[in-house]
Amino acid sequence: MAEITMTQALNLAIDEAMAEDDGVFCLGEDVSAKQGGGVFKVTAGLTEKYGEHRIRATPISETAIVGAAVGAALAGQRPICEIMLMNFVGVCMDQIVNHAAKLRFMSGGQTPCPMVLRTTTGVGVGFGGQHSDMLEAWFAHVAGIHVVTPSNAADARGLMRSAIDANDPVIFIENILCYGLTSEDPGPGYRVPLGKAAVAREGSDISLITYGRTVLDAMEIAGELDKEGISVEVIDLRTIAPYDEETVLASVRKTGRAITLHEAVKPFGTGAEIAANIQEKCWDSLKGPVRRIGGTFSAVPFATHLEQAWIPQKSDMIAQIKASVGKA
Amino acid sequence: MAEITMTQALNLAIDEAMAEDDGVFCLGEDVSAKQGGGVFKVTAGLTEKYGEHRIRATPISETAIVGAAVGAALAGQRPICEIMLMNFVGVCMDQIVNHAAKLRFMSGGQTPCPMVLRTTTGVGVGFGGQHSDMLEAWFAHVAGIHVVTPSNAADARGLMRSAIDANDPVIFIENILCYGLTSEDPGPGYRVPLGKAAVAREGSDISLITYGRTVLDAMEIAGELDKEGISVEVIDLRTIAPYDEETVLASVRKTGRAITLHEAVKPFGTGAEIAANIQEKCWDSLKGPVRRIGGTFSAVPFATHLEQAWIPQKSDMIAQIKASVGKA
Amino acid sequence: MAEIDREKLLDIYTRTMKVNRTDEKFRELLMQGKVAVMYYCVRGQELASAAAMAALDDDDYVVCTYRGQGEQTAKGIPIEKWWGECLGKETGTCKGKGGTMHITDPDTGIMVTTGVVGSGLPIANGLAMASQNNGDGRVTLVSFGDGAANIGGFHEAMNMAQLYKLPIVFFCQNNRYGEHTAFADHTDSPDISSRAAGYGMKGVKVDGNNVNEVYPAMEEAVEHARSGKGPVLVEAMCYRMMGHFFGSDFSYMPEEHLAEMQAEDPLPKLRKVMLERQFTEEELDKIVADIDAEIDGAVQHALDAPLPSTDEIYKDVLEETA
Amino acid sequence: MAEIDREKLLDIYTRTMKVNRTDEKFRELLMQGKVAVMYYCVRGQELASAAAMAALDDDDYVVCTYRGQGEQTAKGIPIEKWWGECLGKETGTCKGKGGTMHITDPDTGIMVTTGVVGSGLPIANGLAMASQNNGDGRVTLVSFGDGAANIGGFHEAMNMAQLYKLPIVFFCQNNRYGEHTAFADHTDSPDISSRAAGYGMKGVKVDGNNVNEVYPAMEEAVEHARSGKGPVLVEAMCYRMMGHFFGSDFSYMPEEHLAEMQAEDPLPKLRKVMLERQFTEEELDKIVADIDAEIDGAVQHALDAPLPSTDEIYKDVLEETA
Numbered sequence A, B: 001m002a003e004i005t006m007t008q009a010l011n012l013a014i015d016e017a018m019a020e021d022d023g024v025f026c027l028g029e030d031v032s033a034k035q036g037g038g039v040f041k042v043t044a045g046l047t048e049k050y051g052e053h054r055i056r057a058t059p060i061s062e063t064a065i066v067g068a069a070v071g072a073a074l075a076g077q078r079p080i081c082e083i084m085l086m087n088f089v090g091v092c093m094d095q096i097v098n099h100a101a102k103l104r105f106m107s108g109g110q111t112p113c114p115m116v117l118r119t120t121t122g123v124g125v126g127f128g129g130q131h132s133d134m135l136e137a138w139f140a141h142v143a144g145i146h147v148v149t150p151s152n153a154a155d156a157r158g159l160m161r162s163a164i165d166a167n168d169p170v171i172f173i174e175n176i177l178c179y180g181l182t183s184e185d186p187g188p189g190y191r192v193p194l195g196k197a198a199v200a201r202e203g204s205d206i207s208l209i210t211y212g213r214t215v216l217d218a219m220e221i222a223g224e225l226d227k228e229g230i231s232v233e234v235i236d237l238r239t240i241a242p243y244d245e246e247t248v249l250a251s252v253r254k255t256g257r258a259i260t261l262h263e264a265v266k267p268f269g270t271g272a273e274i275a276a277n278i279q280e281k282c283w284d285s286l287k288g289p290v291r292r293i294g295g296t297f298s299a300v301p302f303a304t305h306l307e308q309a310w311i312p313q314k315s316d317m318i319a320q321i322k323a324s325v326g327k328a
Numbered sequence C, D: 001m002a003e004i005d006r007e008k009l010l011d012i013y014t015r016t017m018k019v020n021r022t023d024e025k026f027r028e029l030l031m032q033g034k035v036a037v038m039y040y041c042v043r044g045q046e047l048a049s050a051a052a053m054a055a056l057d058d059d060d061y062v063v064c065t066y067r068g069q070g071e072q073t074a075k076g077i078p079i080e081k082w083w084g085e086c087l088g089k090e091t092g093t094c095k096g097k098g099g100t101m102h103i104t105d106p107d108t109g110i111m112v113t114t115g116v117v118g119s120g121l122p123i124a125n126g127l128a129m130a131s132q133n134n135g136d137g138r139v140t141l142v143s144f145g146d147g148a149a150n151i152g153g154f155h156e157a158m159n160m161a162q163l164y165k166l167p168i169v170f171f172c173q174n175n176r177y178g179e180h181t182a183f184a185d186h187t188d189s190p191d192i193s194s195r196a197a198g199y200g201m202k203g204v205k206v207d208g209n210n211v212n213e214v215y216p217a218m219e220e221a222v223e224h225a226r227s228g229k230g231p232v233l234v235e236a237m238c239y240r241m242m243g244h245f246f247g248s249d250f251s252y253m254p255e256e257h258l259a260e261m262q263a264e265d266p267l268p269k270l271r272k273v274m275l276e277r278q279f280t281e282e283e284l285d286k287i288v289a290d291i292d293a294e295i296d297g298a299v300q301h302a303l304d305a306p307l308p309s310t311d312e313i314y315k316d317v318l319e320e321t322a
């Protein structure tokens, strides 16, 4: 099979869903052919196939973008809206949290809201303090939505199809630094179910629970530590919330040790929930406390070496794993 | 000394600060005398004293309200802005998170942003799904801000003065159900430092860590459990973030057991951070896992008995404490 | 403008009185302490809502606010379910989970009732976008207040709707107050309708207390939207004759305002028009009596209805929990 | 309108060329791979920015965007510090922590440079509110693009500024594109300035490539704001003669647009005016040569400057960490 990039994977999944269901349509800034198919080209080529009504380039109006997706979803369509960079959810949280997430519940089940909100972010691009945050913890704290992020192209294809299928809102987070990653193309119709983690690498000494770009770091250090005789199990959550508790807890019950890892800042991050839950549910299996690794608790700085220092460091991951397994 | 309500406490603290410093001013919907001094009357009587420039009634424009506070703070004033109900931060998170919280850092320290954002919320008022959420976890996850909530009138007075004094943004959360609580008036100039928890009740068997309205529940059940021979230490965080780790950890090291409690929904709530941190830092002192109690993971329902069922139940608090101390 | 035909006029009258009698009943129940919930009175705005709903087709979409009783009942929501919802009962449109501020009834086109000021407009665009996408010929009407016109979502929604020529009517009920703040204290604009020009949109301002102004304007706006010519902003001038919500103080309203408001009460004005158009006192009273009887039955039904099961707090969160 | 006096004209010319030479230099460094950072070119908008800054007093406040080089250098930011910041050095205005999109220099009144579209307007209101509160006589100018005029914050800020009669100038540089989207594809409005009327605000539209139009308009707007008459929205029509940021594709721009844009280049037009007003080629060239020398020195200084200490990631988060 051919290799595809994550960008292609997302494009293929959307294309496929649009071909199968007339109700699927995209809207967001710069997404249509006239603008070159999106700043990251995820919607490239789709206007030509499906027309401007189904690939709607919007004004810079995030509240109107998400609101339109909500309304169209209530009317039975399956909108895929795009918030160009994740920090801009700051202007439209109301539509996502007070509306998209709650309308099923508040209507007593009458108005589900099947929509996908795609957004991009990532530290390490040089975009500075207002364009790099990972805010998944905000969404994870809200009932009524799924929060998803792929770490590879194949999962991107499969998760996107499942996100479009879902009858509830899905926040779909794409890491800018992952767009170029390639996988073997899993092919048409491929789906990765929401709420299912992947054991990206099996191991027996410690469970390293992560998602998105830091899965790459996790796999790399797991390989290195293997040579030193430390066997790291890497869990790629894929769905951050509601997450696959079963897989996570099973892994920790097996290894007896756990570390959470994400690019988002550590305090009050998603790792806190996972760590808190693990210690509560796996208390008797744990050989030591669950540790957490996250980004530095500050805005993302501009200067390249500061930005690089801000990100979770592989050296720190290694040190924490060693300390945890008692080989520090 | 006289008794004051929390509403009066807040009003006194603001009045005092405005009298001492011309740079302190208030802005928000319905806050001035012409509108009756705020829907909860916190700013009542201040327009008469300080004029309409210092008690500015605004349009329904939360982004403009917070933005104006940010700008005025950059120019050296000390604005106190009001977002009528906490859910409405959904329309203005950008100003709070991408600007207020970050401008000190992004300017290399040149532009601190001394402002207070007051907001109200609370479950149990019958306001339903879009007016009752506790969203403190969102703010706690953001570097560069303090998140504060008083559980009694005296603390309200002292925390508000400290919030106005602070040279960084403070999110000041008021629970609607607490406005009528009375304390002995701690008097003029009273301050409760930010970042300092209160040991609301000493105990030796378990630490119950909470803040805001649920401190009342905690005190009540601690009293009941005392009769059954279970000694509960109640910690009132007062500042939710960055919180007083020292006091919390010292308490848990003493009791060996901990439960977190808040009205906000449990998953990915502030209790997760506290629990994760406790198990990591007090591993050797812990006699069992840290438990967490929070609101039901759904929107807040309208019907009174559903709303009441949604809130953390005292019966559950008691059951969890008993299970934790092994007296279930 | 042509005269409103008699049948339509009677329809508007009936809807108006449905709104008014519902409002009166709700206030009565609250006064008597028989129910204790948030309720946003619509006294003074009955005609505007009713005329707007009378201009829509049955399957058109409506998005309204906490102060949406007028749109909801005038659009024809089943009133037993409406009262059930307001009283937090299992028989309510939303099983008691939404409540007075969040009535949803897709069968009658009441798609969203929102409590966040201005947030309905962007959502309404989405409903209209769906109609445009699948060519179903529906129009969406979104109702909101004068205060809501100052929030960002209003602006974004107006601009986007006009850009795409969505089949939508923006219906602003300018009742001169946003909560406790008078119009002149929340904007320096002369009115809301003139803002439409800034988007290249059609904007009209009408007396919402005069059926001969407000109904034809709504009919025309709906026709404009339905025919593909794009959105219209209609501003209906009216008064909020009570406090912001039931029981809330309105001592901040100046004397002159109260006097002006009384003089413009839409109900006596409408009755006058009806009599001029040869409807009899008896006919009109009979309509009200029938409405009252229906409401009384619905209220009793709602009072007698069971509470939703406590399990409902875990249901309808995600599809899996439906 | 009176002719711009010669001294002011020379001032505007000097500021314009400062902006232009900085832009050229930045692109040169990027092309040569000497630096690799995000940079939002201002080619085509130099005059508009320079004229706006020339209309302000030194201690007036400015809020600008990622495409703010024009305002920053024309307002007189120390260029060594400016280059230091853009290159992520310790000597930068923000110690390298803000970067190209987030230049702050309170000493020259550059209070905020924001990367979130439209978010500067509400903040600018706050600066103006502080000036109104303490009567310091300052005016705040906030610069933003045509695309930014569609976001909610624009609307809220405009309405609030007019309501309070804040001393602020809303300066829209309409360069016909918001990122990849052409003006006609993001709004159906004829222009941005006409939106001012909807707020009861004064709005003017000028040719941002014609010094004799843009400068007098800015001067008048600033005077209007300073005198307490309230805000003004000035829309300066101009072109973005490069891609959205350095290196980004602009193949989506139609041929005719590119041609139209070339014909309207503000620099030859300004030079023509200067020569008409009896400035000599030599004088004008000398100014540019001096600017180039100054820039070269500043760039070298920035290239040679030390990196900020890695500890900086922990500093300036809260006062305690300052």
Ligand SMILES: Cc1ncc(C[n+]2csc(CCOP(=O)(O)OP(=O)(O)O)c2C)c(N)n1
Pocket: B029, B060, B062, B084, B088, B091, C067, C115, C116, C117, C118, C144, C145, C146, C147, C148, C149, C151, C175, C177, C178, C179, C240
């Ligand atoms: C975003 C937001 N801000 C504030 C509020 C609180 N609030 C509820 S109703 C209201 C007044 C709205 O006025 P208007 O739009 O004129 O509608 P009316 O109540 O007059 O029908 C306010 C400020 C809210 N619900 N949402």
Ligand SMILES: Cc1ncc(C[n+]2csc(CCOP(=O)(O)OP(=O)(O)O)c2C)c(N)n1
Pocket: A029, A060, A062, A084, A088, A091, D067, D115, D116, D117, D118, D144, D145, D146, D147, D148, D149, D151, D175, D177, D178, D179, D240
């Ligand atoms: C709220 C928000 N949405 C989207 C973006 C991404 N973005 C950055 S610049 C830009 C275009 C802005 O256009 P305009 O306001 O005309 O300014 P110009 O770039 O032309 O100077 C967009 C969409 C952003 N930074 N902020």
Ligand SMILES: [Mg+2]
Pocket: C145, C146, C147, C173, C174, C175, C176, C177, C178, C179
């Ligand atoms: Mg109103």
Ligand SMILES: [Mg+2]
Pocket: D145, D146, D147, D173, D174, D175, D176, D177, D178, D179
């Ligand atoms: Mg532009």
